[in-house]
Amino acid sequence: MAEFQAPLRDMRFVLNEVFKVSELWASMPRLAETVDAETADAILEEAGKIASASLAPLNREADEQGCEWQDGQVTTPHGFKEMYQLLSDGGWFGLGGNPEFGGMGMPKMLVAQFEEMIQGACMSFGLSPMLNAGACVSLDYHASQALKEKYLPNMYAGTWAGAMDLTEPHAGTDLGIIRTKAEPNDDGSYRVTGTKIFITWGEHDMAENIIHLVLAKLPDAPAGPKGISLFLVPKVLVNDDGSLGDANHVSCGSIEKKMGIKASATCVMNFDGAKGWLVGELNQGLACMFTMMNYERVGVGIQGLGASEASYQNAVAYAKDRLQSRSPSGAQQPEKAADPIIVHPDVRRMLMIQRALNEAGRAFSTYAAMWLDISKYSDDEAQKNKAGNMVALLTPVVKAFITDKSLESAIHGQQVFGGHGFIREWGQEQLVRDIRITQIYEGTNGIQAMDLMGRKTVMNGGEYVREYIAEIEAFIAQHKDGAVGEFAMALSDQVANLQQVTDAVIARAKGGDKAAVGAAAVDYLHLFGFVSYAYMWARMVAVAGAQTNAADTDFYTAKITTARFFYQRLLPQTRALTEQVLAGGDSMMALSADQF
Numbered sequence: 001m002a003e004f005q006a007p008l009r010d011m012r013f014v015l016n017e018v019f020k021v022s023e024l025w026a027s028m029p030r031l032a033e034t035v036d037a038e039t040a041d042a043i044l045e046e047a048g049k050i051a052s053a054s055l056a057p058l059n060r061e062a063d064e065q066g067c068e069w070q071d072g073q074v075t076t077p078h079g080f081k082e083m084y085q086l087l088s089d090g091g092w093f094g095l096g097g098n099p100e101f102g103g104m105g106m107p108k109m110l111v112a113q114f115e116e117m118i119q120g121a122c123m124s125f126g127l128s129p130m131l132n133a134g135a136c137v138s139l140d141y142h143a144s145q146a147l148k149e150k151y152l153p154n155m156y157a158g159t160w161a162g163a164m165d166l167t168e169p170h171a172g173t174d175l176g177i178i179r180t181k182a183e184p185n186d187d188g189s190y191r192v193t194g195t196k197i198f199i200t201w202g203e204h205d206m207a208e209n210i211i212h213l214v215l216a217k218l219p220d221a222p223a224g225p226k227g228i229s230l231f232l233v234p235k236v237l238v239n240d241d242g243s244l245g246d247a248n249h250v251s252c253g254s255i256e257k258k259m260g261i262k263a264s265a266t267c268v269m270n271f272d273g274a275k276g277w278l279v280g281e282l283n284q285g286l287a288c289m290f291t292m293m294n295y296e297r298v299g300v301g302i303q304g305l306g307a308s309e310a311s312y313q314n315a316v317a318y319a320k321d322r323l324q325s326r327s328p329s330g331a332q333q334p335e336k337a338a339d340p341i342i343v344h345p346d347v348r349r350m351l352m353i354q355r356a357l358n359e360a361g362r363a364f365s366t367y368a369a370m371w372l373d374i375s376k377y378s379d380d381e382a383q384k385n386k387a388g389n390m391v392a393l394l395t396p397v398v399k400a401f402i403t404d405k406s407l408e409s410a411i412h413g414q415q416v417f418g419g420h421g422f423i424r425e426w427g428q429e430q431l432v433r434d435i436r437i438t439q440i441y442e443g444t445n446g447i448q449a450m451d452l453m454g455r456k457t458v459m460n461g462g463e464y465v466r467e468y469i470a471e472i473e474a475f476i477a478q479h480k481d482g483a484v485g486e487f488a489m490a491l492s493d494q495v496a497n498l499q500q501v502t503d504a505v506i507a508r509a510k511g512g513d514k515a516a517v518g519a520a521a522v523d524y525l526h527l528f529g530f531v532s533y534a535y536m537w538a539r540m541v542a543v544a545g546a547q548t549n550a551a552d553t554d555f556y557t558a559k560i561t562t563a564r565f566f567y568q569r570l571l572p573q574t575r576a577l578t579e580q581v582l583a584g585g586d587s588m589m590a591l592s593a594d595q596f
């Protein structure tokens, strides 16, 4: 397998040139104090070294070795403990954390690049900093000052790790029916009892303590989602002076054998009257957990992207090396027995698809991260409001579209290897296996699509979509005379089509068609995703087309060529998606359950 290299040049392009972070960060006083382009660049450089040189080399062996469970203890694969310590020593667990409690306070736009590198190097390991960061976000927003002071500094330091405990054997998507219960103790804490399944890094040997964020219900809580509360339940109890005390009644019953991310422990967690503390208000647990889940959902999109980038790099190296057949335009390397397969149009097709999807995915996840940063750091109320709407609208698309496209990309990457893509040695089969989970956890991609179509679109009469479309139209108007001109008409048509399709689905849903949202949702999300990638490509072209820097001409011309490929060869899929959405759900719902 080719050595994974963090795509630093492209990350710098997206941050500095497309989204002009220097100006953006300087415009928000709280960020201006913490970060500038130079600091960000140094962080990227260092993170790139860690990802490429320290983490990526662990990936394959860790997948083969997996985690081991014995008597409730989980042993991680060779090198994971040292890697965890390295991240902890460097302060990486607190990269985006609140400086008041020891975090580094870096913007999500920068953290997103770090996450992509780590996930590209090793998805199984990457889940650990990702879950820890998500748990910290939830505590920072919702926990009491006392809980924050007690737990956040050690979590940002990586001394303690975070885990997210929602799922139960009978309750995955439908968390309203969870059975884990929390009963009040006299001292203000709670006794938490129940079983959670599929808990990523619920138990391991990399940190001194594991801080579980657990969803549970009080005995007299209202039925359904409105009765769910969130509790902080440490594996080891923490004394008032911050030192570790007795073991809590938390245990890992077993770990799962699974298709991919084999080096991460997916745990059954038992809480037997474990001591826990309420986070946020009683019965508001789902709202608190959503803070974490929204953060994680963007993280899962980035996770798919990182692995897809690794697949692309590997496929390009192989395509330049593997000799088979001659180029259709005549031998390119007559001195050799055959030409490298990169000469073949079909191999080019696969590599270009990977490249076009990855580069757009990187821009799109960074764009969503930009709105997360604005919603958190801006002092301008109107801008903050718009940012909140954009975060709500784009989060399910980042999660589901990027991960769907990342799996597609990784399958192309595997296909480039022919039979060798199916063989363990080359690493492509592991990437396909690993990426698959990103479509499932943190809410399946079907559920993300329902969220986009239902809560984020139909419920507000399409307001957020109109806001988004208005921004794209303003961009087209401003740039149509430059390099973007070539793409402006197509983008304009796509946006108009998205608006029409949105209006049609809203009308159908409001007209009493109960299945309208569910039937249209996934195709609508994909339509939305393609239009968003087209917008990202136009923004990248606007920068690349204006370049006069002769030293880097290849980089910029490749951008414009890849944009052209995306518009000509991938974007037309929106025509089929439009027809699929508008076809409605009658044929989907007509058979009785017995007819299946």
Ligand SMILES: Cc1cc2nc3c(=O)[nH]c(=O)nc-3n(C[C@H](O)[C@H](O)[C@H](O)COP(=O)(O)OP(=O)(O)OC[C@H]3O[C@@H](n4cnc5c(N)ncnc54)[C@H](O)[C@@H]3O)c2cc1C
Pocket (backbone or CB within 6 Å): 164, 165, 166, 167, 171, 172, 173, 174, 197, 198, 199, 200, 201, 258, 266, 437, 440, 441, 442, 443, 444, 445, 446, 447, 450, 518
């Ligand atoms: C490796 C791994 C790691 C995980 N890590 C964690 C973790 O750290 N913490 C945690 O709490 N959980 C974790 N999960 C659980 C994961 O988030 C759930 O598996 C996922 O949300 C789906 O729930 P489920 O498996 O119960 O499927 P179900 O909810 O049973 O869904 C089955 C199918 O029905 C569909 N469906 C369900 N309801 C609807 C609906 N209303 N409309 C349309 N379709 C619907 C789903 O989309 C899906 O296709 C993990 C799972 C795995 C496999």
